[in-house]
Amino acid sequence: MAALLTNESAPDAGSSAGKGPVGRSPGRLAWLRFKRDRVGVLAGIVVLFFFVVGLGAPLISLGYGKDPYTPYATPGNGLLTDTGFPIKPNGGMDGDFWFGIEPHTGRDVLMVLVYGIRTSLLISVAVALLTTVVGVVLGVTAGYLGGRIDYVISRITDTLLSVPSTLFILAFMPVAWASYQAVGQEVPVWVRVVSMIGMLALFGWTRNARLLRGQVFSLREREFVEAALVTGAGPGRIIFRELLPNLWAPILVLATLDLPAYVTAEAALSFLGVGIAQPTPDWGVMVQNGSGLISTDITYLVFPGIAMILFVLAFNLLGDSVRDALDPKGSR
Numbered sequence: 173m174a175a176l177l178t179n180e181s182a183p184d185a186g187s188s189a190g191k192g193p194v195g196r197s198p199g200r201l202a203w204l205r206f207k208r209d210r211v212g213v214l215a216g217i218v219v220l221f222f223f224v225v226g227l228g229a230p231l232i233s234l235g236y237g238k239d240p241y242t243p244y245a246t247p248g249n250g251l252l253t254d255t256g257f258p259i260k261p262n263g264g265m266d267g268d269f270w271f272g273i274e275p276h277t278g279r280d281v282l283m284v285l286v287y288g289i290r291t292s293l294l295i296s297v298a299v300a301l302l303t304t305v306v307g308v309v310l311g312v313t314a315g316y317l318g319g320r321i322d323y324v325i326s327r328i329t330d331t332l333l334s335v336p337s338t339l340f341i342l343a344f345m346p347v348a349w350a351s352y353q354a355v356g357q358e359v360p361v362w363v364r365v366v367s368m369i370g371m372l373a374l375f376g377w378t379r380n381a382r383l384l385r386g387q388v389f390s391l392r393e394r395e396f397v398e399a400a401l402v403t404g405a406g407p408g409r410i411i412f413r414e415l416l417p418n419l420w421a422p423i424l425v426l427a428t429l430d431l432p433a434y435v436t437a438e439a440a441l442s443f444l445g446v447g448i449a450q451p452t453p454d455w456g457v458m459v460q461n462g463s464g465l466i467s468t469d470i471t472y473l474v475f476p477g478i479a480m481i482l483f484v485l486a487f488n489l490l491g492d493s494v495r496d497a498l499d500p501k502g503s504r
Contacts, residue, residue: 202497
């Protein structure tokens, strides 16, 4: 696409006046608009911090000298009471346990929280990628081809949107795990993770597909698509060379807004007992455990609660900033 000349493409400071205005691509202009949004930049730094912590959890564990599974405190070593609660104030926070001690288990709260970030982001990113890919494929296919294909995809979308997803998942998960529970075996972690990703993705692609279907309906009537048809371009070329380049902005915005929603959905399912379970570190599991300790050790609930609020808020603000940068005519 030809470079655009706008007021935002004024020459940088220090450039010679004889060079005239500098041409910049739409992507470059979007990046410049994003950099001017201080809230968006700060939100991006916070999101990047969470991803770095999640990916670097093993290195943090190595430097900190503790892991999220070992019980470092017991009633016998003077760190926990006979009922399993930290003896020291503020949940047992001190120089050895920066965020305190997990009641009853004696694990280090900081390491459980750090590895919980890793678990939540792994599941949420996988679901966001799946829903984006499936939504793009089905939405673009339905919007461009139309006819019976559009009718079938639209009816499937309407059916899934009419199902209360949370209630369905609550009812389906125990059935899916019945073969393990029938023999008294603990459900493996990978089975829980795959089940959650599959269920969240099953209901999550519908919104993306419906939005992109409407976008394609609008784009396929544009002059550049008609010109490609006149030159003999096939459906594949029109979709990949003409339509998708004009859809990457809404796709990116959808992905940035979907991921924090899946973080909270994963935590909610774990809180309700159909997601990740002990001893696997997870934000939802920590909130579930902490909800029963409000009157005895509220400190334990504070850290996962604050972490989840910060991440979701930062990602939502980042999504808003990305949308504004890609669509300067829109309003926040």
